[in-house]
Amino acid sequence: MSLATETLGFIGLGRMGGPMTRRLIDAGHHVVVYDTRAEALADLPADKVTIAASPAEVGAAARVVICSLPSPAILSSVILGEDGVAAGSAVKIVIDVSTTGPTVASSIAANLKEKGIAFVDSPISGGLAGARGGTLAVMVSCPEATFTEVDPILANFGRRFYCGDAPGSAQVAKLGNNMIAAAVILLSAEALAMGVKAGLDPRVMCDIINASSGRNSATQEKFPRSVLPGTFDFGFTTGLSYKDVRMCVDEAENLGVPMVGGALVRQMLAATKARFGADSDFTSMARIVEEWAGVEIRDRA
Amino acid sequence: MSLATETLGFIGLGRMGGPMTRRLIDAGHHVVVYDTRAEALADLPADKVTIAASPAEVGAAARVVICSLPSPAILSSVILGEDGVAAGSAVKIVIDVSTTGPTVASSIAANLKEKGIAFVDSPISGGLAGARGGTLAVMVSCPEATFTEVDPILANFGRRFYCGDAPGSAQVAKLGNNMIAAAVILLSAEALAMGVKAGLDPRVMCDIINASSGRNSATQEKFPRSVLPGTFDFGFTTGLSYKDVRMCVDEAENLGVPMVGGALVRQMLAATKARFGADSDFTSMARIVEEWAGVEIRDRA
Amino acid sequence: MSLATETLGFIGLGRMGGPMTRRLIDAGHHVVVYDTRAEALADLPADKVTIAASPAEVGAAARVVICSLPSPAILSSVILGEDGVAAGSAVKIVIDVSTTGPTVASSIAANLKEKGIAFVDSPISGGLAGARGGTLAVMVSCPEATFTEVDPILANFGRRFYCGDAPGSAQVAKLGNNMIAAAVILLSAEALAMGVKAGLDPRVMCDIINASSGRNSATQEKFPRSVLPGTFDFGFTTGLSYKDVRMCVDEAENLGVPMVGGALVRQMLAATKARFGADSDFTSMARIVEEWAGVEIRDRA
Amino acid sequence: MSLATETLGFIGLGRMGGPMTRRLIDAGHHVVVYDTRAEALADLPADKVTIAASPAEVGAAARVVICSLPSPAILSSVILGEDGVAAGSAVKIVIDVSTTGPTVASSIAANLKEKGIAFVDSPISGGLAGARGGTLAVMVSCPEATFTEVDPILANFGRRFYCGDAPGSAQVAKLGNNMIAAAVILLSAEALAMGVKAGLDPRVMCDIINASSGRNSATQEKFPRSVLPGTFDFGFTTGLSYKDVRMCVDEAENLGVPMVGGALVRQMLAATKARFGADSDFTSMARIVEEWAGVEIRDRA
C-alpha cells in the first residue's frame, strides 16, 4: 500500500476536522472516522470512509490517527482513556491538530512514548477557508524522523513549519500567534476610534495602515470584513480567543517571560466576554473600545 | 507652464526630503530649495535647482511649497515666522509631509487661510526606500479642490489616500499607524521570547506568524531584518517613535478615546529610551522584553 | 507690625481658598482679597478684609500674597499678566497653593526672581475638611530662607513638609500623591468586585483590607463613604483627577521615569471621563470596573 | 473540659504556625503538633505539647485541628491523604490558616462535609509580628454555628472578620488584599522614582504621601523599612507574592471580573521574579522601576 493511499484515522470532524477529512479523501486516502456527533459523519462518501464505534476502533484500523478536538481534557481522554486511540493495536503515530497548549502535549507525548506510539503536535492556522482549500499554516513538533514520515500527509492541509522535536513547541508558536492576532484587534480599534472621532472614514484609514508600517491581520481582514459593516461575524469566538490568550500568558509566565502586552489583551478579552458573552465574535473586543470612546467604527452610509 | 514642469519649493532636504526632492527633479520640475544644513543642498544638479537664502525666498519663487521638517515648532517658524514661507508673494499652497500631529496642522491651516494660502497636511509612510522609489503611502487632508490640484505632484511620492478636508485628519491617520507599528514590536517580542525559551527557532516562528493570523509589520520586516541578526538598525529611532506614540495617546485623550494599549506601548518606549537612549533604534524595545525574560531573540548560529 | 498680624494677600477664595482665608483672619491677620467671582467675597468680616479691584492692588498692599487658582494658565496671568500681582510694589513673596504642576512653577519662579520676588510652590492635600480645620498637608519648595519666613503663615493651614529649593519639587510630590490616590480606587474596585461576586459583603472586605497589608485611602475612606452607599460624592471630580494624573505621567516621562501603572490609571480615568463626564466624582472609576464585571459594589440592604 | 483548655491540634509550625502555636499554649491549651521538619518541633514546652507521628494521629487526639501549610497540594494531602487528619476519629473541625486560594478550600470543605467534619477557611494577615503578638487579621468563612464555636480559639491570633458561609470566600478576601498590597509597591515606586529624579528626598515624600490621600501600606511601611535603606528585607518573597497575585487574577477571571490593574501587577512581579529570583523580597519590584528610571530610591547619606 502506497503512502498516498494508506488508510488513515480521523477523530473530530467539526468545523476544521470535517473539511480536512475531505481533503484526505480527495487525495485518495481511505479514512476511518469517529465523532460523538452523528451529523458530523453524515454526507461522507460511504465507499471511502469507515465509521468506527470508538476511538479504540480507529486506533485498531489505522497506523496514523489525526485528532481535531475542542479541549485538552477531551483530547487526553480520546487518546489515553479507556477505549481510547492508544488501545488500538495498529496505531503508531497520533497527530493532534487542535490548539491545546504545550502542557497537555508534553504529557500525552510522554505517555504515548511508553506505548511505542509517536505523538505529533500540529496546531493549524488559517480558518475554515484554509481548511477547505488546503492553505493552512501547519506547525509541527515531533521527532525529526516522524516529521519526514507525516509530512506528505500534512501537505494536504497546507504549508508545514517544523518547530523541532520538543513536544509542545508547535503549540507555543500557535499560542504566540493567537495572542498577537487578538492584540491587534485592540490596538487597531484604539487607532480607528481615534480616527473616526477626528473625522476619518475608517475604511480609508484601514487602507492607509495596510499600505504603511501599522499593517496587521486586523486592519487587513477583521475590520474590513466584520467590524466596519457591523456584523461582528469573523468566525472565532471571544471564549476561544480568551482561552488561547490565557494559556499563552500562563505558559509565558511558566517559562519566565513577563508579557505586559499579552496580559492586557487577556483582560480586555475577559471584559469582552463579561460584556458580550463567550459566544460573541472576538472582534467584539472593538466594541469595548467603541463604548468607552462613545463612537462606532463603521462604514459610512 | 504645464503643471508637470511647474517650479516647486522644497524645504527640509533631510533623510526623507532629500530623495523626495530628487524625484520631483527627475519628473521634470525645477525646485527652489532651502535647508539650514549646507550639506543637505550639496550634490543637487545645479541647472535644476535654485538655492534660496530663506524660506521667504522659496515662498517668493514657487506657487506650491513642500516642507519636510523634524518638529512642529520648526515647521511653524519656517512657515509663519519672520522670513517664513508665507512672507513670499508667490506661494498659494503649502504642503507639509512631516509627522507633526494634528494640533499644529490645524493652527497653521487657520493662519494660512487668512492669508489666502491653502495648507495641505500630508504625512507619509514607507521609510527611505519608499522615498527613493516613490512608493510611499501619502495621506492627505485639505479642501477637495486643493487635493485635485496637488495630487499630480504627490503622485511622484507614492500612493495617495485622501482623508477629507478637516485639517489634521491625515496626521491622525499617521499617528494611529505609528502607534500600531510600535505596539507590534512589543507584542511580537513577547511572543518570540516565549518561543525561544520553549526551544523554537525565532525565524521559523516569524515565518509561522507571517503565514497565520498574527502577521504584522514587525514579524514581517523588523524582526527578520534587525532583531534576529542583532543589528537593531531598522532605521527609525526610539526618540521619534516615542514622540509619535506620545502625540497619538495625547491626541486620543483630547478626542475622548481611552487607549489602554497605546498607553502601555508609550511607557515601554519611554523605558526603552531611558535604558538605551533616544538615538537607539526603536526595535530596541524588544531588548527590554529580552532582559526581563533573560533570553535573546536571535538567529541560531 | 508683628508677623502674626501682618497684612496678607489672598487671591482665589474658592472651595479651598475661602476657608483658608478665614483661618488667616481668625489668626489675627488682615487680608487683602481678590476673586473674579463676587459671591466668593461676600460674607467676609468687613473690618478684617480689604477687597481689591485687581491682583495688582493685592500686590500693592501686601508683602506676602497667596494664590489658590484652578489652572496653570490662570495662575500665570494672575501673577505675571497686566495688572498682575507682580505689578504691585509691596509684594516680596508669592505663595501658590494650587495643584498646577512643576513646569509652570519653574517658569513663574524664574520670572519673579528677576523682579526680586520669591516664589513659594506650596500645593496642599486634605480636602475641604483639612482646609477648614487647618489639618492640610502643606508641601513646600522654595529657598530655605524663604521657607523659614513663610512657615508661620503656612502653619495656619496644616502640617508643613519642606521639599527643598528646586522650584516645582513640591508640585512633583503632590502629583505623585494624587496618582496613587487615583490608582488605589481602580485596584480596590477590582478586588472588591471580585469579592462581591464571590459572596462577600464589601464593607466587611474593606474592614479586612484596612486591618491588613492592602490598606489604602480608597478602602479606608472613598469606598465606605461614596461607593458602598452608591452616592459617588467624595468631592473630587474625574476631570481634576484626570488632569493631575495626566500631568504626573507627562512629568515622569519628561524626567525619564516610565510609569506603566500610572499610565494605566490615566487611561482608566480617561475612560471614566468619557463614560460619566468630567464633572462626575472620581470614585466613578469604580463603576467602569462594575460595568465590566456586571456587579455593583454596594452595601447590603 | 472547658473550651479554653481544650486540647487542640496544630500542623505546620513554620514562620507563622510556630508563634501561633505558642499563643495557644500560653492561653492554656494543650496542643498536639505535627511537622515534617524536626527543628520546627524543638524548643516546645514538653509538658504542654504532644508530638504526633502523623496528621492522622493529630486527628485522633483533637476535636479541632489547625493547619498552616505552604501550598494547596500539601494542605490537601495533609487533610485528606492516607494518614491524613481526616483519618483520625476525634476531629470534628479543621481550620486552615494558610493562603491557598478558594478553589482548594471549596473542594476540601465538600470532601470533609461528607465525613461529618466542618472546614473553616481562615487565612491571616499581619506577618510575623502579628503572629507573635496576636494582632493578626483573621478572615473566616464557614457555617455560622461553626464560627461561633471556633471564634474563642481564633481570638488568640487576632481580630476576626466573618466572611459568610460560602467556602473559600475568606480566601478571596485575602487574595484581593494581597493583590492590592503588591500593587501599591509598584505605584509607590513609580511616584517616588519621579520624586527622586526631581530632587526630592524620598523619605520626605513618603511622609507627605502618608499625610495625604495617597497613603498606603507601601509608603507607610515597606519603603521606609526596606527600600529607602536598600535592605529589601521586608519578609515576604517575590515568589509567594507572585503566586498570590496570580491566583487572584485567575480567580477574578473565573468569576468574570476583568482586572487590568491586577494583571499588570502580576506581570511586574513575573518580571521581578525573572530578574531577581523567586526568593528575593517582593519589595524588589521597586528595583525594576529603579532600573528603568536609572535612579535609586534611597535615603540620603
Ligand SMILES: NC(=O)C1=CN([C@@H]2O[C@H](COP(=O)(O)OP(=O)(O)OC[C@H]3O[C@@H](n4cnc5c(N)ncnc54)[C@H](OP(=O)(O)O)[C@@H]3O)[C@@H](O)[C@H]2O)C=CC1
Ligand atoms: N525618517 C523616516 O523614516 C520618516 C520620517 N517622517 C517624518 O518626516 C519628517 C522629516 O524626517 P527626516 O527626513 O527623517 O528628518 P531629517 O532630520 O533627516 O530632515 C529634516 C531636514 O530639515 C532640516 N531643517 C531643520 N530645521 C530647519 C529649518 N529651520 N529650516 C530649514 N531646514 C531645517 C534638517 O536640517 P538639520 O539636520 O540641520 O536639522 C534636515 O535636513 C519628520 O517629521 C519625521 O517624523 C515620516 C515618515 C518616515
Ligand SMILES: NC(=O)C1=CN([C@@H]2O[C@H](COP(=O)(O)OP(=O)(O)OC[C@H]3O[C@@H](n4cnc5c(N)ncnc54)[C@H](OP(=O)(O)O)[C@@H]3O)[C@@H](O)[C@H]2O)C=CC1
Ligand atoms: N478641591 C480640592 O479638594 C482640592 C483642590 N486643590 C487645588 O487647589 C486649586 C483650587 O481648587 P478649588 O478651591 O477646588 O477651586 P475653585 O474653582 O473652587 O476655586 C478657585 C477660585 O479662584 C477663582 N478664580 C478663577 N479665575 C480667577 C482669576 N483670574 N482671578 C481671581 N480669581 C479667579 C474662582 O472663581 P470662578 O469660580 O469664577 O472661576 C474660584 O473662586 C486647584 O489647583 C486644585 O487642583 C488642591 C487640594 C484639594
Ligand SMILES: NC(=O)C1=CN([C@@H]2O[C@H](COP(=O)(O)OP(=O)(O)OC[C@H]3O[C@@H](n4cnc5c(N)ncnc54)[C@H](OP(=O)(O)O)[C@@H]3O)[C@@H](O)[C@H]2O)C=CC1
Ligand atoms: N509568611 C507570612 O508572612 C505569611 C504567610 N501566610 C501563609 O501561611 C502559610 C504558611 O506560611 P509560612 O508559615 O510562612 O510557611 P513556612 O514554610 O514557614 O511554614 C510551613 C510549615 O509547614 C511544614 N510542612 C510542609 N509540608 C508539610 C507536611 N506535609 N506536613 C506537615 N508539615 C509540613 C513546613 O516544613 P518544611 O519547611 O519542611 O516544608 C513548615 O514548617 C502559607 O500559605 C502562606 O502563604 C499568610 C500570611 C502571612
